[in-house]
Amino acid sequence: MTFMNMPNWLKxxxxxxxxxxxxxxxxxxxTFAEMYNETLKKASVLSLSGIKKGDFCGVLAANRPDMIFTIQALQQIGAVAVMLNSRLTAKEIEWQLRDANASHLLFDSLHEKKASAISGIPSISISSNSTDEQFTPRDLFSMGEICSIMYTSGTTGRPKGVIQTYGNHYASVTASALNLGLHVDDSWLCTVPLFHISGYSILMKSVLYGMEVRLVEKFDASVINESLQNGEATIISVVSAMLSNMINRLSGTYSPRFRCMLLGGGPAPVSILEQCKQKNIPVFQTYGMTETSSQIVTLAPEYTMEKLGSVGKPLFPCAVKIDGENEGEILVSGPNVTTGYLNRQEANESSFQDGWFRTGDIGRLDADGFLYVLDRRSDLIISGGENIYPAEIESVLTSHHAIREAGVAGVADEKWGSVPAAFYVANHPVTSEELAAFCIEKMARYKVPAYFIETAELPRNASNKLMRRELAARWRDDHAY
Structure with missing residues (x-):
């Protein structure tokens, strides 16, 4: 297959x-010229350290300028950025690096300790390094070339590397512009992690649109509100937990310059949407995933209350259909959809069908073509915008000598929207504190169950499959008021 070439984006x-x-x-x-100069300096350092075109390089860094310069530098070299969730443990990160056959790990000063715990993979600090060597950037990008890899967990608990090509990113950026429009004075306030597709896609938009990005290292609702009230940005990407926090702390209204609150990571509570409407805050609810290089379906603010619960209609070059008569699995297609998972032939064979990508999510389309997501990848827990898969937690729990069986389900939480609750059958007595401490050693803190409930047996169907929905229902029944 022949892919189109385009001029080097940043150049x-x-x-x-x-x-x-x-x-x-x-x-x-x-300025873009100044960012380009910083990027070439970074590319020189990385190139002299042995990174070359086609290499897969892990990037472990915070939302700081050095991370942006590094991402852009890898593109100048033609190396692939394997974006690493900094909240993961060193063991989880090392697994992803080895699965991607990464040649190097690039880290900043904030993650030096975690990087030092990973052995056998050459590591390079991206903080405070420079060289007098001049780097010559490449002239062309191929749209079929892999630009980035982001790992997303699967129902088996093992993460899969999602392939994102330059063409995927270009299509995503273009689709967003056709949906939201382009203003010459746009400024995107980036408070979401750059290692997530939501953050990474903002960097792609910046270069292709010629748009300013206001980068924030850590989310602070009061600081963000002040920035939007002062008219410092026109667009911001948030998840429900962030939006809720912002609205609860907001006194007054945002600047008339502010034009878009792009909401992802699961549906927002009706009460929050009503408050946004009262304060004239334009909320665009979205549906997307790592595999679609950000949003693929968006609900315009004028339909927020009329189509309550819907995530909207597909973006212009994209399509959505349901594998079923009334409701069923959501299938999507479009140039922004991944070409597949890295080194996962079986997963690729099961995920793609006649040009459509099977999301694993259950939904329905109404008579007007608006999509309603009924279940996010069946058992997926979305906590504060982070995807948590029960099977991964269950695997860790059952490796504890006191646990015979384990089942994990998402339960409602005021702050995070949803948190994991673990139900277990014990071999012998064990405390919740012991189990929490054990989990903290094995996985990122946000994946650690908020609750541990001992039970005589776990609910299973005739095929002996664990029924996690019944666990969630049991929790609701026990905590009903």
Missing amino acids: QRVFLTPDRRALVFENKTW
């Missing part, structure tokens, strides 16, 4: 609008 942006502001972080700003 082309600098050619077009070199003096336009590209990045704001704390009290410092960079």
Whole structure:
């Protein structure tokens, strides 16, 4: 298959609008020309360290300018960025690096300790390094070339590396522009992690649109509200937990310059949407995933209450259908959809069918073509925008000598929307504190169950499959008021 080539994105942006502001972080700003210079310096260091075109390089860093320069530098070299969730443990990160056959691990000063715990993979600090060597960037990007890899957990508990090509990112960026429009003075407030597709896609939009990004290292609702009230940004990406926090702390209204609250990571509570409507906050609810290079379905704000519970209609170059008469698995297609999972032939064979990607989510389409998501990948728990898969937690729990069986389900939580609750059958007595401590050693803290409930047996169907929905229902019944 022959893929289209395009001019090097950042190089082309600098050619077009070199003096336009590209990045704001704390009290410092960079134009696109200045960002390009920083990127080439970073590319020189990485190239001299042995990174070459086609290499897969893990990126473990915080939302800081060095991370952006590093991502762009890898694109200049032609290396693939394997974006690593910094909340994972060193063991989880090492597994992903080895699964991707990564040649190097790139880390910043905040993650030096975690990086040092990973052995056998050359590591390079991206903080405070420089060289006088001049790097010559490549002229063209191939749309079929792999740009980034992001790992997403599967129902078996083993993460899968999602392949994202330059073409996928370009299609996603274009689809977003056709949906939201482009304003020459747009500024995207980036408070979501750059290692997530939601954050990474903002960087792609910035270069292709010629748009300013205001980068925030850590989310603080009061600080974000102040920024939006001062008119410092026109667009922001949030998940439900962030939006709820912002609305609860908001006094007054946002600047008229603010035009889009892009909401992902699961549906927002009706009460929050009503408050947003009262305060004239334009909320665009979305449905998307790592496999679709960000959003693929979006609900315009004028339909928020009329189509309550819907995530909207597919973006212009995309399509959605249901594998069933009334409701069933959601299938999507479009140029932004991944070409497959890295080194996962079996998963690829089961996930793609006649040009459609099987999301594993259950939904329905109404008579007007609006999509309603009924179940997110069946048992997926979305906690504060993070995807948590019960099978992964269950695998850890059953490795504890006191646990015979374990089942995990998502239960409602005021702060995070949903949190994991673990039900277990014990071989011998064990405390919740012991189990929590054991889990903390094995997985990221956000995956650790908020509750541990001992039970005589776990609910199973005739095929002996664990019925996690019954666990969630049991929790609701026991905690009903």
